[in-house]
Amino acid sequence: MTSAKAKILIVDDEPAICDILARWLSADGYACESVHSGEAALDALEQDEVHLIISDILMPGMSGIDLLSIVRSKFPGVAVLMVTAVDDRKTGIRTLELGAYGYVIKPFDRNEILINVAMALERREASLLNDEYGGNLRGHITRSLKQIGQLEGIIFHTISSFGHRHGETDEHLRRVGRFASTLLNIVRPGRSMQELDDMARAAAMHDIGKIAAPEAIWLKKGKLDDRERVVAQTHSEAGAKILQGADAPALRLAQEIAWAHHEWWDGTGYPRGLAGDAIPEAARIVAIVDTYDALLHERPHRPAFPEDEALRIIKDESGAHFEPRLVDCFMQALPRMREILQESNLEASQREKLSLDFAKIHRDR
Ligand SMILES: [Fe+2]
Ligand SMILES: [Fe+2]
Structure with missing residues (x-):
């Protein structure tokens, strides 16, 4: 899959943010879908293949952090980029520890979004290749090392x-x-x-x-x-x-x-x-x-x-x-x-x- 054909799910309770992200990303060749809550994002993931999620952190109902944890365990092949408020860098770093591929601070600009998206998709692809080729062998050796x-x-x-x-x-x-x-x-x-x-x-x-x-x-x-x-x-x-x-x-x-x-x-x-x-x-x-x-x-x-x-x-x-x-x-x-x-x-x-x-x-x- 080339990143230009990737499917991106945008999750933000503010429709204006969804619109601007969808406009920038579609112009760059990505297929985009927007939803306005974590719950709706999980529904969308069940329906259709998604390669990358861009999610806000502060949303009514399920927070972006909760969504991130569920996605990492239920949909490990989906990359997640978080969007965080300017005064909350700590939360951004915390999301990396939870498995996010990166975070962008509001207000963001078009280039920043496009670069972060391209890097996250590249990393996702590398990690899928790793799992495919090395997963079994790695598991085998890890077990051996611990036992022996x-x-x-x-x-x-x-x-x-x-x-x-x-x-x-x-x-x-x-x-x-x-x-x-x-x-x-x-x-x-x-x-x-x-x-x-x-x-x-x-x-x-x-x-x-x-x-x-x-x-x-x-x-x-x-x-x-x-x-x-x-x-x-x-x-x-x-x-x-x-x-x-x-x-x-x-x-x-x-x-x-x-x-x-x-x-x-x-x-x-x-x-x-x-x-x-x-x-x-x-x-x-x-x-x-x-x-x-x-x-x-x-x-x-x-x-x-x-x-x-x-x-x-x-x-x-x-x-x-x-x-x-x-x-x-x-x-x-x-x-x-x-x-x-x-x-x-x-x-x-x-x-x-x-x-x-x-x-x-x-x-x-
Ligand atoms: Fe080396
Ligand atoms: Fe060497």
Whole structure:
């Protein structure tokens, strides 16, 4: 469905507000219907498919907040935008916690409404795609994580095999884990073996949320379009949700990393736009080593970079994408990083030889 064909239900007890919203939105290609109470909105939702509701908060009878709660539980596929009075920002924020896709403050203008509507519809579509492709798998892994608790080893192997299907090789995941614990050891000397091991396991799970988006996105040869990028970026939050509530320290660390490994030091990353120290240090470490490893290896949409080029990119991004102090520590750790790369190549060729030997034994039998 393109947003231009979306059906929008406008809920406001003031007919004049309904009229103006319907006029702006219809002129932009949306199909609109107006009702003047929460009760009438629920009737309309039973009758016909609606993609987005724009609802006033203060209405006689059912309030916009009550309507929002009912819609979130009974019609989860419907996006809701709230309209609130100028002196009531707190209520606006509260509606976000209750599941609204956004809120607009009165008096609003045409552009503000159109931008908020387009963004809410885009997010709705991304979240439907997520549910469709990742729902079952996510539920399965979440249950496993909670039940298995301490057995991170098994979980790690499950996760890396999913990673494999999404364009990440086992070697990439293992290397990011080892790079991250090496860098942690330099940034915070004196960590115990257990802590370094937790970091290695947790860092290797950084992209676990990728299972929630269609494989085609990760394997696409060309550049992602805007819509695909929105879906791709949901992998951070999806990863955080998968790992939410886990007890084991490595998994709690993995959740921080999954959620924040695409945040930028200068605050321009995603999903929360965190900046500086607000980004967990483990995620700041993974941001550097994940980029380093990604640059050195071929990806579906580009060839591998030579090491000097990869290091130049990382240095250039110091202070923007990466924390300058961590970039300095990373440069100090380079000799060990290179050893890890060599070890990884050796292990990969040994694994390949082993599987060829197995294949040969099967053939000869
Ligand atoms: Fe990622
Ligand atoms: Fe990665």
